Amino acid sequence: MKFDVQLNNGSFTPTSWGSRPSAVTSGIGAVFLCSDIGSSPTLMISNGTYWRPINGIAALVMQSADITTVANATEQIFGTQVTIPGNFLQVGCKLRSWISCSKSSTADTMTVRVRLGTAGTTADAQIVGTSNQATTNVSLGWWAEIHISSATSARKLGNASSLQPYPGVSASAIPATVTIPNISNTLVLSTSSQSSLGTETNTLYGQSIEIIFP
Numbered sequence: 024m025k026f027d028v029q030l031n032n033g034s035f036t037p038t039s040w041g042s043r044p045s046a047v048t049s050g051i052g053a054v055f056l057c058s059d060i061g062s063s064p065t066l067m068i069s070n071g072t073y074w075r076p077i078n079g080i081a082a083l084v085m086q087s088a089d090i091t092t093v094a095n096a097t098e099q100i101f102g103t104q105v106t107i108p109g110n111f112l113q114v115g116c117k118l119r120s121w122i123s124c125s126k127s128s129t130a131d132t133m134t135v136r137v138r139l140g141t142a143g144t145t146a147d148a149q150i151v152g153t154s155n156q157a158t159t160n161v162s163l164g165w166w167a168e169i170h171i172s173s174a175t176s177a178r179k180l181g182n183a184s185s186l187q188p189y190p191g192v193s194a195s196a197i198p199a200t201v202t203i204p205n206i207s208n209t210l211v212l213s214t215s216s217q218s219s220l221g222t223e224t225n226t227l228y229g230q231s232i233e234i235i236f237p
Contacts, residue, residue, distance in 0.1 A: 043067075047069075062083065080234070087229065098136070098215050101135070105232050112206040118171070119166065119167070121165070122163065126224065131220040140210065147211065179198045
């Protein structure tokens with residue numbers, strides 16, 4: 024393995040994604056420590072074409088502290104937003120999102136969605152969501168896998184219903200791809216919540232988001 028970054032007292036010198044060397048010029052096996060990707064610096068390796076985490080997985084969010092918000096009939100961002108720099112995602116990557124949350128026991132139905140786009144708002148494309156938190160369904164343990172099908176499209180994998188998490192069977196075909204901004208742009212992955220009627224107390228107990236590289 025060759026190293027195209029300098030060592031500082033036996034450790035890698037962190038480099039931002041924007042200042043990264045060329046993966047093509049650096050060649051297969053070159054590595055650098057990316058300072059601004061994930062919940063901690065991520066060691067990246069070149070495959071001769073692009074940079075990928077050395078273990079194939081970039082952990083972007085690993086939330087542990089509870090986050091409590093009040094949701095109403097207007098969709099709002101819920102939990103941690105993740106900024107993904109341009110050209111970090113590659114075609115074939117998979118985004119995985121785990122969520123554990125609860126709502127107050129009212130007559131309202133709570134909808135949780137995952138969106139991906141450049142705005143970082145509820146205007147971004149919805150990739151997947153769930154609306155099965157009704158009156159007596161006050162807790163939710165949920166995960167989704169999103170496949171980057173092309174530079175401008177993403178698809179929810181697993182259960183065909185766009186309102187259900189990954190596991191389970193369905194009589195429907197797998198969901199169609201959703202158009203997203205080109206992955207050469209800086210993208211924002213957001214989780215949102217919305218109540219069908221009045222206000223809900225919504226607590227996010229845990230959230231994990233990671234990218235798996237081909």
